[in-house]
Amino acid sequence: MHLDDLIQVVRWEEAEPALRLIRTAVFIHEQRVPEVLEWDEFDAISVHLLACDAAGQPVGTARLLPDGHIGRMAVLKEWRGQGFGSAMLRKLLQELTRRHQQKAQLNAQTNAVPFYEKFGFQVLGEEFMEAGIPHVKMTLLLK
Numbered sequence: 001m002h003l004d005d006l007i008q009v010v011r012w013e014e015a016e017p018a019l020r021l022i023r024t025a026v027f028i029h030e031q032r033v034p035e036v037l038e039w040d041e042f043d044a045i046s047v048h049l050l051a052c053d054a055a056g057q058p059v060g061t062a063r064l065l066p067d068g069h070i071g072r073m074a075v076l077k078e079w080r081g082q083g084f085g086s087a088m089l090r091k092l093l094q095e096l097t098r099r100h101q102q103k104a105q106l107n108a109q110t111n112a113v114p115f116y117e118k119f120g121f122q123v124l125g126e127e128f129m130e131a132g133i134p135h136v137k138m139t140l141l142l143k
C-alpha cells in the first residue's frame with residue numbers, strides 16, 4: 001500500500017482519541033509540553049490528518065488551522081524516518097493549493113527546520129520560544 005493511502009483527513013470530533021494519543025506521546029510526554037498548552041480551541045475548528053500503519057494503528061497527525069497555518073505535526077518516535085511526516089506535509093500542501101492559498105506558513109521547532117527545508121520552506125525572522133521550545137517562523141510560496 002502507498003503511504004499516501006494511509007493518511008486520512010479527519011475532523012476532531014470523529015478522531016479525537018487517536019489524535020490525542022499521538023500528541024500526548026509526542027508533545028506532552030516526549031517533549032514535555034504542558035498539557036494546558038497542548039489542547040486549545042483551534043482543535044475543534046481545524047482540519048486534522050491522521051496517519052495509520054498498515055494494521056490501522058495511529059502513528060501520526062498534523063492540523064491545518066482555519067487561517068491556513070500548519071501545526072502540531074507529530075509522528076510517534078518508533079515510526080519516524082519512514083516517510084509519514086513527509087506524506088502528511090505533502091497532503092497539507094495539496095489542501096492549501098486546493099484552497100488557492102498563495103503560501104504555506106508554520107512555526108517550526110528549530111530542530112525540525114531541516115525537515116521543512118526539504119520541501120522548500122524558508123525561515124523568516126528570529127527564533128522565539130513557544131511552549132518552552134525554540135521555534136522559527138517558516139513559509140513556502142505555493143504555485
Ligand SMILES: CC(C)(COP(=O)(O)OP(=O)(O)OC[C@H]1O[C@@H](n2cnc3c(N)ncnc32)[C@H](O)[C@@H]1OP(=O)(O)O)[C@@H](O)C(=O)NCCC(=O)NCCS
Nearest residue numbers: 073074075080081082083084085086108109111112114115
Ligand atoms: C518532524 C517529524 C514530524 C518528521 O516526521 P517523519 O515521519 O520522521 O518524517 P520523514 O520520515 O518523512 O522524514 C523526511 C526527511 O526529513 C528528515 N527529518 C525528519 N525529521 C527531522 C528532524 N527533526 N531533523 C532533521 N531531519 C529530519 C528525515 O531524516 C528525512 O530525510 P531523508 O528524506 O533524507 O530521508 C517527526 O520527526 C516528529 O514527530 N518529531 C517530533 C515532533 C516535532 O518536532 N514536530 C515538529 C513540530 S514543528
